[in-house]
Amino acid sequence: MSVISEEHVRGGSVFKDISADDDDWQPTEIESLCMNCYKNGTTRLLLTKIPFFKEIILSSFSCANCGWTNTEIQSAGRIQEQGVCYTLKVKTKEDLNREVVKADSATTRIPELDFEIPAFTQKGSLSTIEGLLDRAVAGLEQDQVVRRATHPEVAVKIEEFIQKLRKLKEVENEFTLVIEDPSGNSFVENPVAPQKDEALTVAFFKRTVQQDIQLGIKADDDLDEEPAGNDLETMRNEVLTFNTNCPECNAPASTNMKLVQIPHFKEVIIMATNCDSCGHRTNEVKSGGATEALGTKITLHITDPSDMTRDLLKSETCAVIIPELEFELGMAALGGKFTTLEGLLKDIKDLTVSKNPFICGDSSTADRIQKLREFGEKIDKIIVGELDVHVILDDPAGNSYLQNVYAPEPDPEMTVEKYARSFQQNEELGLNDMKTENYEEKNNVPAVPGGTE
Missing domain, CATH: 2.60.120.1040 (ZPR1, A/B domain)
Incomplete structure (x- = not known):
């Protein structure tokens, strides 16, 4: 059995780039139960990095007794600040070859068929569009034998739907594939990079409280707290520091934040993170003002x-x-x-x-x-x-x-x-649903005569 050596742990990170020259870095093998024949099989774990997903855990199970195998991919990196939604118009068979990183927190939809794969019902995978369709078909076919015996009407309807999914691979008609991931760790390939992909739309969104709870970054009873009040003039004159984790090695780091007035423009918030462990540096700017009218x-x-x-x-x-x-x-x-x-x-x-x-x-x-x-x-x-x-x-x-x-x-x-x-x-900016005119009247709140003071 191969295990993660103490030297690797002391080196600062158990996640390492895959290299053919490194003979010492091998998958970790664990004896585990086969869920098909209930005899012992072998699970191999590899902690590594890939360019987009950063740190990942590759897991592969095989059973020598019945031949059953299973593979999955899990993100070991941090959850992104925003969720991401990819909308792809599949127009040709070449689009089926686009590679997809699909996290287990992602929801997959095909609106034309009113079809949806909910979040956390499948393990994360690195596949193609065609592979996603094949996996969906395999999942629907899994219990068809039992359904034909117990619920033949349901089995017939599911079989008809399976044929519709298979027909999508012929791409006789254009269809839409939507992958929405609140963790922000899913990805759909742009084959014409660095040019803009006209068939692919990428939108980022702020997670809801419910999505934060599903991802485990908020407790079920976590309530939004009112932010502590800070004197604006004090914030302009000092650098605020708060603890965070490095986006590269996930080691504890500090983020510095300061309000800055840009000449001939407006006030912005600059945030900078420096990691003492790996040396990674990053900076980000947030607007300190409201969305402009134009x-x-x-x-x-x-x-x-x-x-x-x-x-x-x-x-x-x-x-x-x-x-x-x-x-x-x-x-x-x-x-x-x-x-x-x-x-x-x-x-x-x-x-x-x-x-x-x-x-x-x-x-x-x-x-x-x-x-x-x-x-x-x-x-x-x-x-x-x-x-x-x-x-x-x-x-x-x-x-x-x-x-x-x-x-x-x-x-x-x-x-x-x-x-x-x-x-x-x-x-995209979330302004269409942001209504502030006549707020009191719409919410049945009586307006104060003569205004408020």
């Missing part, structure tokens, strides 16, 4: 390498577009950032090339690797001033900013456009 679209024509030093505030609702490269980065992909234009471009390169989960291992193809490397080279050329492009910051919430180096005079290479948000943009 969206903001900032277009900068990069004409000189000095443009790379411009201060930039990208809120988590801001999309980044580079038309010359046919590139679009959706909102929340990089989170909120207060950096320079050069820093933003380097983060885009890291996200699309260095940290892309489908550029390494068995998932990679020569064409995809070449295309992403060429994109990374173009980003490098933009940074050194060898490529003439436009960078567009499109923020429907109006909370993003790009420094005007000619302030207070207009910048000849930069345009700032204010626009009215569409219904879909208001929906």
